[in-house]
Amino acid sequence: MASLQILYQPQAVMHVLILCLILEIASGQDKRNNLLSLNLKVSSMNKANEFTITLTVTNNVNKCMVVKISIEDNPNIKYLSAKATYTACICTVNNYFWDIQVFANTVLQGKAEVVPAKDICPDGENIYPVTSYNETVKSEILVIS
Template identity: 60%
Template structure:
């Protein structure tokens, strides 16, 4: 009981509140501010000015979430197969690919958007509640 008497002093309560405010948000704060991490990689292919674009999307939360992954339209980039837009249930890390041909020096921007999980994530998955988060990653492409 003597150890709890310190909480009857206003100064001790204020110190405890400040400690909670400092320590509380620091743990796991990055997960709420940045639920997805994106990394764009551009690899040259055998033919000149052709590249494989890979967008790695990492889920920073311990629960699955539904994401829609795409690239921004760019007049200097031609998609060799199609300008695919992927929708998937992301539980840890996924890679998304596009084969592109580039006409001049440019940049490619990949985008991952959290979307409603209905019909995307299986019903038995532990799904993180929907947020309105959109993450982007950009990579410069130099044509030789």
């Protein structure tokens, strides 16, 4: 009980409040640094070891940004349509698609990188300033023998 008496001193209460404020500020900064969220979905197609990949990119700030979206190179993957790299103005949520064939168990990695605008977003849009920000997401694909 004596250890709790220290909390009745004004100086101790002030230290506890300052500590709480510092901890809240630190966690708030983490949320601001999370500009984009990625979700990678792997769906089976009708043929064995063929998949449709959907990469969903969500903008977590209230300004549009130009984002380059891609799938990392992987020797176990063959692209059935094209190995496209997209560059788009993302203001809310966008989806990107690839059809692939996989030859061995592998890890697929999607990537989104904020890049300079260069007339990608419509005129008048509030554009997020360019940063060196990028985000990745991974998904394991198992082949059927």
